[in-house]
Amino acid sequence: MTVPARTIRMEIEYDGTDFSGWQRQSGALPTVQGAIEAALGRIMQENVSIDGAGRTDKGVHARGQVASFATASAMELGRLMHSANSLLPPTIRITAMRPVPDSFHARFSATSREYRYFLLEHPSAIDSRFAGCSRGRPDFAAMNRLAAMLPGTRDFAAFSKEGPDQQGTICTVTSARWYRSGRFYVFRIEANRFLRSMVRFLVAGMIETGMGRIDEAEFAKMLESTRRLPNLKPADAAGLFLWKVRYRA
Amino acid sequence: MTVPARTIRMEIEYDGTDFSGWQRQSGALPTVQGAIEAALGRIMQENVSIDGAGRTDKGVHARGQVASFATASAMELGRLMHSANSLLPPTIRITAMRPVPDSFHARFSATSREYRYFLLEHPSAIDSRFAGCSRGRPDFAAMNRLAAMLPGTRDFAAFSKEGPDQQGTICTVTSARWYRSGRFYVFRIEANRFLRSMVRFLVAGMIETGMGRIDEAEFAKMLESTRRLPNLKPADAAGLFLWKVRYRA
Numbered sequence: 001m002t003v004p005a006r007t008i009r010m011e012i013e014y015d016g017t018d019f020s021g022w023q024r025q026s027g028a029l030p031t032v033q034g035a036i037e038a039a040l041g042r043i044m045q046e047n048v049s050i051d052g053a054g055r056t057d058k059g060v061h062a063r064g065q066v067a068s069f070a071t072a073s074a075m076e077l078g079r080l081m082h083s084a085n086s087l088l089p090p091t092i093r094i095t096a097m098r099p100v101p102d103s104f105h106a107r108f109s110a111t112s113r114e115y116r117y118f119l120l121e122h123p124s125a126i127d128s129r130f131a132g133c134s135r136g137r138p139d140f141a142a143m144n145r146l147a148a149m150l151p152g153t154r155d156f157a158a159f160s161k162e163g164p165d166q167q168g169t170i171c172t173v174t175s176a177r178w179y180r181s182g183r184f185y186v187f188r189i190e191a192n193r194f195l196r197s198m199v200r201f202l203v204a205g206m207i208e209t210g211m212g213r214i215d216e217a218e219f220a221k222m223l224e225s226t227r228r229l230p231n232l233k234p235a236d237a238a239g240l241f242l243w244k245v246r247y248r249a
Numbered sequence: 250m251t252v253p254a255r256t257i258r259m260e261i262e263y264d265g266t267d268f269s270g271w272q273r274q275s276g277a278l279p280t281v282q283g284a285i286e287a288a289l290g291r292i293m294q295e296n297v298s299i300d301g302a303g304r305t306d307k308g309v310h311a312r313g314q315v316a317s318f319a320t321a322s323a324m325e326l327g328r329l330m331h332s333a334n335s336l337l338p339p340t341i342r343i344t345a346m347r348p349v350p351d352s353f354h355a356r357f358s359a360t361s362r363e364y365r366y367f368l369l370e371h372p373s374a375i376d377s378r379f380a381g382c383s384r385g386r387p388d389f390a391a392m393n394r395l396a397a398m399l400p401g402t403r404d405f406a407a408f409s410k411e412g413p414d415q416q417g418t419i420c421t422v423t424s425a426r427w428y429r430s431g432r433f434y435v436f437r438i439e440a441n442r443f444l445r446s447m448v449r450f451l452v453a454g455m456i457e458t459g460m461g462r463i464d465e466a467e468f469a470k471m472l473e474s475t476r477r478l479p480n481l482k483p484a485d486a487a488g489l490f491l492w493k494v495r496y497r498a
Contacts, residue, residue, distance in 0.1 A: 013374040061375060085372075093374040123334075125262040125342040126310060130375065 005070045008077065009100040010050075012036070012065040015091040017129060017238065021058040022065070032056075032092055036067070039087040043080060044073040053106045053245040054113050057197060059237030061130065064114075064244040068106040106245070112174060114244040115199045117187040117235065119207065124183075131184060132203070132239030138210030140185065143178045146206045146219050147187065150176040158225040159202050160195035161234075169195055169226070178206075188243075200234035207235060254319045257326065258349040259299075261285070261314040264340040266378060266487065270307040271314070281305075281341055285316070288336040292329060293322040302355045302494040303362050306446060308486030310379065313363075313493040317355040355494070361423060363493040364448045366436040366484065368456065373432075380433060381452070381488030387459030389434065392427050395455045395468050396436065399425040407474040408451050409444035410483075418444055418475070427455075437492070449483035456484060 012032070020029040024037065033052060040048040050069040056062060073080075081097045088094070103109075118131040119138075150173045157169035176189040187203055205222060208214040222229055261281070269278040273286065282301060289297040299318040305311060322329075330346040337343070352358075367380040368387075399422045406418035425438040436452055454471060457463040463471075471478055 015375050015378070063375070090372065090377060091374050093372060123339065123342060125340050126264050126312065126379065128339060129264070129378070 005072050005102075007068055007070050007100050007102045007104055009066065009068050009098055009104060009106065010036075010081075010094050011096040012052075012062060012067060013093045013095050014062050014065065015129075016056060016059050016061040018091065019058070021060070022052050022054065022056045022062075032062075032065075033067075035088055035092055036084070036094070039084045040069070040071075040080070042087060043083045044071060044075060046072060051106045053110045054194070054242045055196075056240075056242050057200070057237055060240045060242065061238075062242040063116075065242050066106045066110070066245040066247075068100065068104055070102070104247075109247055110245050111248055112190050112192055112246045113194060113242065114188065114190040114246070115194065116189075116241050116243045117199060117203045118239045118241070119185040119187070119203070119235075120183060127183065128238065130238060130241075132207075132236040134185075134207050134211055136211055138185065138207055139212070140178060140180070140210070142216060143185070143187075143206045143210040145216060146209055147176040147178055147189075149220060149223055150189065150202065154223070155226045156195055156198055158222055158227055158229050159198050159205070159232075160228070161197045162195045171195065171198070197234045199240055200237065201229070201232055203235040203239070204232050205229075208232070254321050254351075256317055256319050256349050256351045256353055258315065258317050258347055258353060258355065259285075259330075259343050260345040261301075261311060261316060262342045262344050263311050263314065264378075265305060265308050265310040267340065268307070270309070271301050271303065271305045271311075281311075281314075282316075284337055284341055285333070285343070288333045289318070289320075289329070291336060292332045293320060293324060295321060300355045302359045303443070303491045304445075305489075305491050306449070306486055309489045309491065310487075311491040312365075314491050315355045315359070315494040315496075317349065317353055319351070353496075358496055359494050360497055361439050361441055361495045362443060362491065363437065363439040363495070364443065365438075365490050365492045366448060366452045367488045367490070368434040368436070368452070368484075369432060376432065378487060379490075381456075381485040383434075383456050383460055385460055387434065387456055388461070389427060389429070389459070391465060392434070392436075392455045392459040394465060395458055396425040396427055396438075398469060398472055399438065399451070403472070404475045405444050405447055407471055407476055407478050408447050408454070408481075409477070410446045411444045420444065420447070446483045448489055449486065450478070450481055452484040452488070453481050454478075457481070 022032045024033045050067045053066040077097045120131045120133050153172040173191040209219045271281045273282045299316045302315040326346045369380045369382050402421040405420050422440040458468045
């Protein structure tokens with residue numbers, strides 16, 4: 001029986017610690033996309049190519065990554081998801097799978113991405129797997145004054161590893177704020193798109209300011225700049241989660 | 250300069266995932282006690298033997314393990330702690346260190362231990378490192394009715410791996426209850442002492458009952474028994490934390 005190709009949408013959670021990021025790479029480096037494509041391909045006995053909504057960097061985690069793929073397989077999706085999760089390492093879980101119109105594309109159809117960054121004052125044997133560390137108490141109110149500068153449409157080239165051949169560095173941030181949750185400082189940011197390492201560069205700038213090593217006016221000037229900031233290192237990937245991807249209802 | 254030996258008390262946090270438990274072992278198996286003794290010994294250039302308040306099993310974590318040791322070294326404790334943490338793997342952190350009277354012994358002086366068990370309904374790529382899984386929704390009220398049976402002094406031999414040559418199997422449980430925290434069911438139990446794997450056996454019995462595979466009367470009968478329960482496997486070590494050790498004020 002021949003079945004017309006269908007488009008499937010997945011939600012995916014992963015602990016990025018031991019992966020070289022989302023995106024498939026040639027060679028032996030383990031990536032999340034590579035692991036999922038291998039698992040689905042083995043089950044459905046076809047070449048599977050999946051598109052993810054966010055290309056998370058090496059070591060970055062996801063609570064709500066979304067990916068889509070086309071397949072000729074008619075396999076029942078509950079069974080496909082269950083089989084894929086049995087083959088995948090326990091640090092990658094497909095949490096939902098459903099058919100969507102062929103016009104759906106996880107990356108191009110997304111209207112916004114939300115990231116969250118978890119920060120601790122001190123290294124922890126348990127929590128540091130999923131958090132960055134400021135090594136001292138940052139000025140929470142100051143960090144929130146900086147976060148309040150972020151919403152709007154601007155060129156974020158200064159806060160990115162994006163090369164000059166990329167398709168533009170203009171992003172629209174719709175919300176950005178820090179909140180407290182237990183022993184964590186959490187930064188929540190939503191935008192239509194993000195440049196490579198952008199959240200980690202922004203977080204690094206806010207931590208440096210919160211720790212008094214950069215002043216607020218300097219951070220504001222960094223935001224106005226469109227030249228890569230030479231002295232800013234991205235915050236530790238361990239603290240960053242791709243939290244949610246939104247689509248037009 | 251000769252310094253009289255002093256007794257030092259430490260608080261320790263660890264992610265037990267990659268350790269064969271707390272207790273030092275001959276051979277190459279990595280243990281938390283072994284790692285800390287090696288680090289302290291290397292810094293102070295003496296043989297260090299530490300006593301821990303709780304001998305956590307392979308894979309069990311600690312938020313508030315307490316350990317003590319005697320040393321002839323006069324090294325300033327802040328420096329000692331900092332140096333030890335630099336040598337230790339990041340999954341073990343000494344979080345406090347202070348001198349105590351020589352009569353203090355982390356294990357024998359402790360008046361109670363508190364453990365917490367974290368349980369998820371479904372496996373998670375991120376949370377399963379620090380949680381067990383019931384694979385379905387347990388009956389929370391039923392689990393709390395079982396927990397309410399636990400306080401008091403009784404022989405817990407049925408819920409333990411303790412051999413017959415051990416020093417008694419009577420424990421006094423002072424409090425035990427389940428609560429919800431986000432996506433977790435958390436079991437908190439405090440007792441003067443715990444037998445080997447006791448919390449994990451109790452949790453397994455409560456999960457089995459909560460999932461409808463054992464009825465409550467049967468659990469009560471298990472509590473009355475003093476013979477090792479042949480069909481009960483301890484709950485996954487990943488969910489268990491030695492949370493706090495208490496001492497006479």
